[in-house]
Amino acid sequence: MAAAERNIDRMARLVAGTEVRLRPHYKAHKCPELMRRQLAAPGTAGAACQTVAEAAELAALGCADVLLTNQLADPRRVAELLALPPEVDLGVLVDRPEQVDLLGAGAAAARRRVRVFVELDVGLRRGGFDAADPDVAVAVGAIEEQPWLELAGVQAYEGHAVLEPDVELRHRRAADAHALAGRFRDRLARLAGRPLVLTGGGTGTADLIAATGALDEIQCGSYVLMDAAYGRLGLPFEAALFCVATALSAHPDGRVVLDAGMKSLSGDGLPRALTPGVRVLGLSDEHTRARQAATVLRTGDRLLLQPWHVDPTMNLHDAVVVVEDGRTHTAPIRGRHAVRAG
Ligand SMILES: Cc1ncc(COP(=O)(O)O)c(C=O)c1O
Structure with missing residues (x-):
């Protein structure tokens, strides 16, 4: 635990004195005891998770700000998420207009405000709109029409960059992804007429994000325990899981x-x-x-x-x-x- 605590401290020091906030990712370990310590670190905005079951664990921990960094396409999962204690501020991703309709219907039924983050594919080719997809505007319009949904930001996870061992290449790939995401966020903020949060990042790009402030949040997961894949990168975090x-x-x-x-x-x-x-x-x-x-x-x-x-x-x-x-x-x-x- 001492090594994990040092990693938590190192990540907190990385963003100290910057506007960048940490959003530790529960999916990395699913261990409430560890997450409790991560959430207590200065500069932490809330937590990220990948499944509704993880969101429920974060809610049980008393985490007040939970971002599900995933889309929901099953009304039962939407209902489960929205049944979490009302004091938890929930965020969910969308990358298709249909998901907005599903989420909007669930939020209206639960009479609960949900923050929506539009996911942009910045190179991973997993989730996320292509920046040029005309359905981006359709999804934004649909969010704005739903009374219980609030367009809160943009999700841009540069998963294709985070594990690149060559630091120059890693930073170049990440910087390109951040630039694309920044332009996309600005475009959506103009459509919405208000500032939007840009969230993404991971253990391998946290140093760059802290230095440039290109994203508002870092969804750092592996840093707390580290693994052999990340161990090759020479990052300022130490192995804590064996x-x-x-x-x-x-x-x-x-x-x-x-x-x-x-x-x-x-x-x-x-x-x-x-x-x-x-x-x-x-x-x-x-x-x-x-x-x-x-x-x-x-x-x-x-x-x-x-x-x-x-x-x-x-x-x-x-x-x-x-x-x-x-x-x-x-x-x-x-x-x-x-x-x-x-
Ligand atoms: C959406 C998202 N954000 C953040 C992370 C955390 O990344 P890392 O473990 O590199 O810190 C992941 C990991 O796969 C992810 O899928």
Whole structure:
């Protein structure tokens, strides 16, 4: 926890003295205990989340400003979101006019104000309008017509840039995305006749955003625990999440088999072994295959693995073991899967 606290402090110091606000992303870890500490950091505007189940956890934590950085296309999910305690200020993304109609109907039924953020695709090719899509104006018009919806801002997540290891390329890609997003926000603000918030960003672009002020908010997620993917970037955040594995067999030819696989660690990349001289080669369901040059690990030895990707790793577990002030306790991970019939 001390490492996570230092990361929280470093991110807060990055934006100190600027107009940029932090919006930590709950999806990174889904751990209320961690998020409580992140929300207490100076310069924090509220939290971001990716699912309605996560939004419910944030509401239960007492977070007063929750931005769902996703679209909703199912009236049942809209109703669930709008059933959260009324004191929570809710924001939702749209990138199609149809979503506005759905959200507007739900908001009217719940008699609840909802802040709407128009998502712009700035290069990730996931969610978001193309800037030139004529339906942007249609969606903005539809928001303005809905009595319970308020056009609040623009979402522009430069996910294609955040993990680029080459810092110049990362910053160039991000700066291009920010420039596009800034022009788009200004256009929508003119249509709306009032200032709009520009939100986006992530761990890998937080330094640039803090320095330029190009976005109003940083939706920083991974920074608090970090992972091996981000570890390659030389960012000012340290590893705070590890999986303890045991060497099931250490063979004389250097092969080592560990008892943690894709059911404990994200399978979209290889974890990093913290023991020097041990290199991870592959993951299967319940095993990690590694190789050691000299005998640093013997059968039965334990070692630490840093996951490749924090979000899907945390999503595999019910709880994390927190080490704090020389003591341990378990902290639940909540809001993972909402299993629903129908
Ligand atoms: C919409 C959105 N915002 C913010 C983030 C957080 O990014 P990071 O973990 O790089 O801080 C993500 C991560 O995928 C995201 O999808």
